[in-house]
Amino acid sequence: MGASQSKSSETDEHVFANETPISVRFLVRSSSPSLDPEYTQLSPNIVNQLSDRLESSETSSERQSSLDAHIRSRIQSEIEILKQEEDRIRQEIELTLEKENLDREKGASQDGSGGTGRILSSVELRGDLEEIRSKVDRYQSRKNLSEFPEVKSTAEAVVLCYRTHPSTPLDCWNEVAQFKNSVARVEQVATHTLELVSF
Structure with a gap:
């Protein structure tokens, strides 16, 4: 039990603060002579970068607007494709109906049915x-x-x-x-x- 308590005192302590005037300190046990064995203090820029990385999961307004523009352009291109398809189908229907009408007119004129009820070309x-x-x-x-x-x-x-x-x-x-x-x-x-x- 005593050994576990001594190990917990040797672990590193990390404290992050953003937008608060409290300084951040790490207790670091290091064998490097360049680091102070007691404290290592991080600058506010590093803290802000770390907090920005955490917030980067949210989309920024610029990224959101670019995503919206991309989605709008995709929707417009899909609408254009659908309009072209609709025009093509409409033309096919008109051609089919015109052919049917011509066939019907030819059939009526070949029957020789005259008078007021006849179908005119x-x-x-x-x-x-x-x-x-x-x-x-x-x-x-x-x-x-x-x-x-x-x-x-x-x-x-x-x-x-x-x-x-x-x-x-x-x-x-x-x-x-x-x-x-x-x-x-x-x-x-x-x-x-x-x-x-x-x-």
């Missing part, structure tokens, strides 16, 4: 649309009042009469009647062209 539909557009353009060009100068002149006559007789607008009945007659003639021409343009 896209080429036929485009032709029909162009025909309708040309008819509408012809109608719009005929609708232009430049072909009917009498409507424009009678409208100007009505406006002039109202301006010259602001207190007695009933004196312009003759100009208004002429304007109505010219508009009626234009309407007759327009309805006649609509009958010709009917689909």
Whole structure:
């Protein structure tokens, strides 16, 4: 028992302190002549380095931000890969549907089914649309009042009469009647062209 007590007094004593003004001392039994047999005192820098190593298991803000940036970049790259895959799949689906529609159109046109319930191909539909557009353009060009100068002149006559007789607008009945007659003639021409343009 006495031997164990003497051994415990020979062991080294380690005391670490961080951010406290207490000095750290090691009791060192050494055979080296350069070390003081009683005490070895460590500088605060060494103590701070030792404590920093213990705290280094926690991530610093710089390391955390670099990790976050790396994770964000990986997520963005994965999102891009998924978008490309989605676009590729969408294109495949569109091509498949287009092929099915073309096959269906070919089958319907080969059956010879005519009438109102028939399925039109896209080429036929485009032709029909162009025909309708040309008819509408012809109608719009005929609708232009430049072909009917009498409507424009009678409208100007009505406006002039109202301006010259602001207190007695009933004196312009003759100009208004002429304007109505010219508009009626234009309407007759327009309805006649609509009958010709009917689909």
